[in-house]
Amino acid sequence: MVPVRRSLWHEPRPRDAAPVGRDDVLLGGAYAVVALLEGALRPDLTWRIGVTALALLLVPALVWRRPRPLVAVLLAWGVAGLLAGLQLSTDVGDLGLDAMTAVLVPLYALARWGSGREIAVGTTFVAGVATLGMLATSATWTERIGGIGLLGLVVAIGAVFRYRADLGRRQQVEVRNEERMALARELHDTVAHHVSAIAVQAQAGGVIAASQPERAAAILAAIEVEASRTLAEMRSMVRALREEDAVDYAPQAGVADLPALARPDGTPRVVVSLDGALTRLPRPVDGALFRLAQESLTNAVRHARGATRIGIEVRREGDVVRLRVVDDGRTSGSDAARHGFGLRGMGERAQLLGGSCTAGPGAGGGWVVEAVLPVEGPA
Known part of the structure; x- marks a missing residue:
């Protein structure tokens, strides 16, 4: 418009x-x-x-x-x-x-x-x-010109301060919009990951409820844990937005938290591999790697049909960190389109840090998401 x-x-x-x-x-x-x-x-x-x-x-x-x-x-x-x-x-x-x-x-x-x-x-x-x-x-002409100039100067000063105040308000609006976009990405990454896990567990529970009731009870317990985590993280975000006083924030999830995404006994099986000097990364890069891996895992669980294994690999290569999330499922073009704002948000997150994020079918089948982020963040 x-x-x-x-x-x-x-x-x-x-x-x-x-x-x-x-x-x-x-x-x-x-x-x-x-x-x-x-x-x-x-x-x-x-x-x-x-x-x-x-x-x-x-x-x-x-x-x-x-x-x-x-x-x-x-x-x-x-x-x-x-x-x-x-x-x-x-x-x-x-x-x-x-x-x-x-x-x-x-x-x-x-x-x-x-x-x-x-x-x-x-x-x-x-x-x-x-x-x-x-x-x-x-008054003489000199005095008249001086008087007119003084009046014009006063008006100009008022207009300048008016413009600066308006510019400051616009900058505040832009900052708030950027904060809303960042919050939307965080909510999407967090909620989508947990809800996808809940959906997968619920589907598995429905299949084995009749034949293996004891495993169904364990699946229900896992669903309860995932739902509790989702509510806790959402409440933490909302509390941080609503409280004006200082808030005790939990440490931002990073590469060190990626092993928590592993599910060696799940279906599909999730394997996490970390290689290289991945400690003391800048907080924006550290947090982005976790969120990119989490979102890629969520998309794989949702859309990779028949997947038995999802691999998450983070490797330090000189001045960059490379993240690869690979699954062995069957993913068609229509499935990839269903990733919605997930892929777009992942690309935006990587670009903000001076990196890149690509996604597409793997050479041997399945789906591959690869992100490359500079260790020091954007220049």
Whole structure:
């Protein structure tokens, strides 16, 4: 789907426009103190009391600048426009306090937290007030250009911080999406492996239940163990996602845990072979090897018809580790397609670590999955 570009008019308000906080109240209070002191200490100021009272109207504008940026701009710059109009119409001395340069703060807030419509309305209003102020003070062209540049700079700074905040939110979304994909792979690898083992044991139990009831009881016990493991691993993942405090995580399964997948007396028989220096592998590579082997074993148990043996071999070859999972079953092209997201997830897992993963029929029959991962992980 092609994304639709929004115009500035339809730009929504950023989500980080927080309500009034303690800092906002402190800013408003500090401005009020400065304005009162300046009004009291400037004997040359015309209409001192009235001008100081009008200047204090900026206090609520500063306090509400984030949740109500347009209202803050209209109030602050409305006061500035009123003073400029009085000065232009009465031809008296300077009617403004230096403290009223604080009108730039609501303008920044408008560009930072306002919606597109609020920015359009507010900047138009500010432009009109600024024009009136330049006429009231008989500013030179140099002063006018400097004033316009200052207003543009304030708006630009607000827009830059707005863009950076939006970029940060987008990066957080991308990180969360990557975490969801990783979690989906982990859930698929874990649950599919255990459920496949449960299904195989249940099928075997149904066959021998009538003739060998004692073996059927052992198979039911094995099914119970596999189901308990599945629930335990799923609960561990969900708990890690839901708890905000520190969690005591179990060590990630790795190459050292591969012998636990062996089933020398099962049907099919699962044999695990480890060769070479396979200790102290980087945790991502170590965990990926286990998950790739586990997923390959799950696919073999599911789809390799008539398989009697599944071999899992991990071998260190220089700077890479090679994983081979081979079965002697009959696997057609349609069976391979039924691996679904398993093969795709295995390939993605290997590529993230700078390696590769291939799967296909073996030269002597059966199905072969081979993964090659660099020992040091991706460059």
